[in-house]
Amino acid sequence: MKKRFMVIALVSIGAIWMMAREGRNVESKREGGSVMKTDAEWKEQLSPEQYRILREKATEHPGTGEYLNHQTEGTYLCAGCGNALFVSETKYESGCGWPAFTAPIEKNSVEEVEDRSHGMVRKEILCSKCGGHLGHVFNDGPEPTGLRYCINSGALGFESVKSGVSKESREALATFGGGCFWCVEAGFEMLDGVKEVVSGYAGGSTKNPTYEQVCSKTTGHAEVVQIRFDPAVISYRKLLDMFFRMHDPTTPNRQGADVGSQYRSIILYHDAEQKQEAEDVIKELADEKVFEDQIVTEVTAFQKFYEAEKYHQNYFRQNSKQPYCQMVIKPKLKKLGLR
Numbered sequence: 137m138k139k140r141f142m143v144i145a146l147v148s149i150g151a152i153w154m155m156a157r158e159g160r161n162v163e164s165k166r167e168g169g170s171v172m173k174t175d176a177e178w179k180e181q182l183s184p185e186q187y188r189i190l191r192e193k194a195t196e197h198p199g200t201g202e203y204l205n206h207q208t209e210g211t212y213l214c215a216g217c218g219n220a221l222f223v224s225e226t227k228y229e230s231g232c233g234w235p236a237f238t239a240p241i242e243k244n245s246v247e248e249v250e251d252r253s254h255g256m257v258r259k260e261i262l263c264s265k266c267g268g269h270l271g272h273v274f275n276d277g278p279e280p281t282g283l284r285y286c287i288n289s290g291a292l293g294f295e296s297v298k299s300g301v302s303k304e305s306r307e308a309l310a311t312f313g314g315g316c317f318w319c320v321e322a323g324f325e326m327l328d329g330v331k332e333v334v335s336g337y338a339g340g341s342t343k344n345p346t347y348e349q350v351c352s353k354t355t356g357h358a359e360v361v362q363i364r365f366d367p368a369v370i371s372y373r374k375l376l377d378m379f380f381r382m383h384d385p386t387t388p389n390r391q392g393a394d395v396g397s398q399y400r401s402i403i404l405y406h407d408a409e410q411k412q413e414a415e416d417v418i419k420e421l422a423d424e425k426v427f428e429d430q431i432v433t434e435v436t437a438f439q440k441f442y443e444a445e446k447y448h449q450n451y452f453r454q455n456s457k458q459p460y461c462q463m464v465i466k467p468k469l470k471k472l473g474l475r
């Protein structure tokens with residue numbers, strides 16, 4: 137960590153706290169209203185495959201989708217807007233080559249429209265919040281509904297029960313990369329309203345990467361933490377403020393002595409509101425010249441989180457006598473007034 141950054145960071149803490157106190161309430165912004173975006177905005181947010189399916193009504197090749205044989209307990213979300221669509225209990229093996237469900241999570245979480253394309257009359261299924269194309273529904277499903285919601289994996293995201301989002305229990309996810317995840321995890325774990333912080337990898341392309349692969353810089357992934365939090369207690373905005381207090385967002389692919397693209401500063405937003413708030417905070421920090429150098433933090437749509445190996449979790453608490461934690465992590469936490 138650069139000395140001048142530390143000085144600037146200390147001076148700026150007061151200013152950031154003022155901003156945090158005025159932070160908007162995430163919960164109230166989520167209520168009501170459908171998600172409306174331009175094609176250009178969708179293109180920027182979605183992967184090319186997601187865009188083809190959700191916005192251009194394409195169908196992924198049968199037998200290829202990420203969630204076809206996926207059996208983890210949890211909730212399937214719209215990849216466009218994060219709307220909760222299906223729960224794992226209603227998923228079944230239909231043999232059709234796409235993920236199949238017997239019912240949506242709630243009646244009004246999807247919309248049905250008649251689709252007369254390809255010389256057939258089918259019922260197309262759309263996300264009720266953003267209008268994204270999901271797939272079709274057929275009358276050949278099993279009990280209890282007799283319906284088969286045949287859905288493209290590419291239109292879906294997934295939250296496991298363990299680290300998942302549930303509107304009822306007022307939980308949300310945030311994913312940040314700010315250098316070594318041991319340090320970032322330790323900082324976030326001390327905040328009220330933060331229920332769980334898991335270290336892992338995201339933002340790259342390799343499936344199920346190992347720590348060694350990520351360190352070899354060939355996966356594109358960054359070391360990140362995924363934070364499960366209660367938005368009624370702590371807002372996403374406050375997490376963003378904490379994030380920018382905990383690391384140096386001005387050093388490309390580097391945090392202090394840790395050098396490499398896996399240490400890049402990155403915010404992986406889970407919905408449009410998070411994207412907006414991240415961009416707003418970066419603009420405010422830049423306008424107020426909180427950092428001497430330009431903020432290089434990458435703001436990108438969350439795709440998939442790979443939990444890091446067990447020995448990385450709670451590294452600070454389990455290894456607080458290790459030299460790395462003494463030298464790097466403790467000073468950082470002290471700086472933040474948490475220890």
Ligand SMILES: [Zn+2]
Binds near residue numbers: 214215216218264266
């Ligand atoms: Zn949607």
